Amino acid sequence: xxxxxxxCTFVEKRYMQIKEIQEEIIDEFSMFxxxxxxxEYMIELGKSLPLIEDTYxxxxxxxxxxxxxxxxxxELKDDKLVFTADSDAIITKGIIAILIRAFSNQKPKDIIEAxxxxxxxxxxxxxxxxxxxxxxxxxxxxxxxxxxxxQTQIK
Amino acid sequence: xxxLSGIFVYHYIxxxxxxxxxxxxxxxxxxxxxxxxxxxxxxxxxxxxxQVIDVIVDYYENYNANIHRGVHALxxxxxxxxxxxxxxxQKHFNAAKTHEIIFTSGTTHSINLVANGxxxxxxxxxxxxxxxxxxxxxxxxWQMLCKRTGAVLKVIPMNxxxxxLMDVYDELLTKKxxxxxxxxxxxxxGTINPIEEIIEKAxxxxxxxxxxxxxxxxxxxxxxxxxxxxxxxxxxxxxCGPTGVGMLxxxxxxxxxxxxxxxxxxxxxEVTFEKTTYADLPHKFEAGTPNIxxxxxxxxxxxxxxSIGFEEIAKYEHELLLYATQELLKIDGLKIYxxxxxxxxxxxxxxxxxxxxxxxxxxxxxxIAVRTGHHCAQPIMDFYKIPGTVRxxxxxxxxxxxxxxLVQGVRRARNMLL
Numbered sequence: 001x002x003x004x005x006x007x008c009t010f011v012e013k014r015y016m017q018i019k020e021i022q023e024e025i026i027d028e029f030s031m032f033x034x035x036x037x038x039x040e041y042m043i044e045l046g047k048s049l050p051l052i053e054d055t056y057x058x059x060x061x062x063x064x065x066x067x068x069x070x071x072x073x074x075e076l077k078d079d080k081l082v083f084t085a086d087s088d089a090i091i092t093k094g095i096i097a098i099l100i101r102a103f104s105n106q107k108p109k110d111i112i113e114a115x116x117x118x119x120x121x122x123x124x125x126x127x128x129x130x131x132x133x134x135x136x137x138x139x140x141x142x143x144x145x146x147x148x149x150x151q152t153q154i155k
Numbered sequence: 156x157x158x159l160s161g162i163f164v165y166h167y168i169x170x171x172x173x174x175x176x177x178x179x180x181x182x183x184x185x186x187x188x189x190x191x192x193x194x195x196x197x198x199x200x201x202x203x204x205x206q207v208i209d210v211i212v213d214y215y216e217n218y219n220a221n222i223h224r225g226v227h228a229l230x231x232x233x234x235x236x237x238x239x240x241x242x243x244x245q246k247h248f249n250a251a252k253t254h255e256i257i258f259t260s261g262t263t264h265s266i267n268l269v270a271n272g273x274x275x276x277x278x279x280x281x282x283x284x285x286x287x288x289x290x291x292x293x294x295x296x297w298q299m300l301c302k303r304t305g306a307v308l309k310v311i312p313m314n315x316x317x318x319x320l321m322d323v324y325d326e327l328l329t330k331k332x333x334x335x336x337x338x339x340x341x342x343x344x345g346t347i348n349p350i351e352e353i354i355e356k357a358x359x360x361x362x363x364x365x366x367x368x369x370x371x372x373x374x375x376x377x378x379x380x381x382x383x384x385x386x387x388x389x390x391x392x393x394x395c396g397p398t399g400v401g402m403l404x405x406x407x408x409x410x411x412x413x414x415x416x417x418x419x420x421x422x423x424x425e426v427t428f429e430k431t432t433y434a435d436l437p438h439k440f441e442a443g444t445p446n447i448x449x450x451x452x453x454x455x456x457x458x459x460x461x462s463i464g465f466e467e468i469a470k471y472e473h474e475l476l477l478y479a480t481q482e483l484l485k486i487d488g489l490k491i492y493x494x495x496x497x498x499x500x501x502x503x504x505x506x507x508x509x510x511x512x513x514x515x516x517x518x519x520x521x522x523i524a525v526r527t528g529h530h531c532a533q534p535i536m537d538f539y540k541i542p543g544t545v546r547x548x549x550x551x552x553x554x555x556x557x558x559x560x561l562v563q564g565v566r567r568a569r570n571m572l573l
Contacts, residue, residue, distance in 0.1 A: 035188070035520050040571060067512045067528045067543060088542060089510035090572055134512065
């Protein structure tokens with residue numbers, strides 16, 4: 001029932017466009033009948049998210065969400081932006097895994113232009129509410145800010 | 156926990172007709188995420204009974220008008236009801252005089268009013284004591300006050316159980332101490348603080364005492380004259396009333412001494428461009444159009460709770476607390492923070508290896524409302540070296556069955572998350 005490890009999926013299909021990846025994620029989530037299965041999958045994703053290197057788990061990289069902390073690190077590899085991230089809460093980490101899968105290893109320009117509607121479509125909208133104290137809204141903003149910054153660098 | 160407590164649970168369930176009481180609260184019928192709502196976030200805000208909702212509706216449907224000074228009938232009716240509510244609050248807390256009750260927007264406003272007033276009283280080198288288990292709203296105004304006046308903020312520490320170290324308090328009290336500030340009950344831990352002793356000792360060296368009764372008001376009736384407290388404050392929304400309204404009790408002598416907090420209409424006696432003379436108490440502290448409907452329904456909320464009876468409420472909630480504590484502690488790796496001998500129906504807990512936010516998220520999916528995070532009391536979380544806790548807080552309209560749903564929910568969350 002539960003799809004295979006998302007990270008592996010991501011490695012195999014690393015050159016997919018953001019839109020395609022998002023559609024793939026929507027497909028995966030459409031297999032679940034109820035919230036329990038969705039959450040179990042997210043927790044699974046959270047547990048399998050590659051750990052961010054400790055050297056990047058600094059206060060500079062922290063996004064304070066009041067309740068759960070989120071760390072994001074970005075670096076440019078060739079013309080693509082690679083994100084690593086972490087959180088101290090596992091459900092938050094699961095959503096980070098989904099976001100990383102959609103946005104990491106993409107061109108900064110594509111990241112800037114990408115939307116995040118797919119989160120609504122997989123039934124996780126509540127986690128991206130600006131009033132939710134989990135740091136995810138700030139995280140997306142941060143991913144886009146990194147993309148803007150590196151886009152300028154590429155030019 | 157002896158077998159006896161189980162009997163008491165049923166005993167008090169019989170004494171309070173919980174099913175009848177629950178019918179007073181329309182919100183308790185609703186579903187959340189497809190599940191019946193189990194509302195266990197009462198320490199953050201209590202739910203509102205029909206009796207209070209009716210008063211709110213009646214106000215807007217029948218006599219909504221600005222109060223004081225109005226010559227027309229509606230204004231007079233609204234003024235009478237508002238002032239009657241002040242008398243209800245006065246009687247509830249046994250204040251000596253009606254004008255010792257100031258309507259505020261809530262506890263935070265009350266505290267800021269007093270802290271601001273003390274700006275003109277404190278001098279450099281004076282000391283203000285606060286307890287280690289304060290809500291942020293009780294720390295920040297005093298820090299600001301100390302910054303303005305050059306006074307020094309000192310902290311009364313607590314032990315691992317979440318009880319204040321009263322011997323250290325004795326040492327901290329000196330001639331320099333001008334003000335002592337402490338909550339009656341801790342919002343994060345549920346500890347009932349020994350405020351009688353705190354007040355008496357502070358008075359013995361001439362310091363004033365402000366007690367934050369926000370968490371205490373739904374469980375205990377504070378008699379401000381017996382306590383001999385200088386200031387006491389609470390918010391209506393914790394005692395089945397509406398949000399955005401609360402009260403400050405202050406001894407007349409203190410309220411006369413403190414300067415007004417905000418300038419505006421209602422608080423003046425006479426105004427020219429050269430000089431303004433302030434209105435008498437309580438209006439001196441009530442600038443602008445107040446929360447009229449809020450004040451009136453605050454009074455109705457106290458009526459409602461008194462009709463059930465605070466003594467019965469306290470006994471029943473205590474039994475719920477014992478039962479919930481006993482059942483939660485059966486879960487592997489669950490630790491409760493705040494194990495004071497004297498505590499109210501608040502349980503702050505964590506499970507080894509799980510972030511409180513994750514537990515709260517799963518419980519929400521099950522229709523169970525709890526609070527997660529630092530509960531606006533970061534110093535307490537720093538003390539225990541944790542990012543936060545899950546907090547379940549019980550009210551008189553909660554049931555033993557709801558405690559069972561919580562315990563099952565926590566078990567389920569644990570299985571999913573570990």
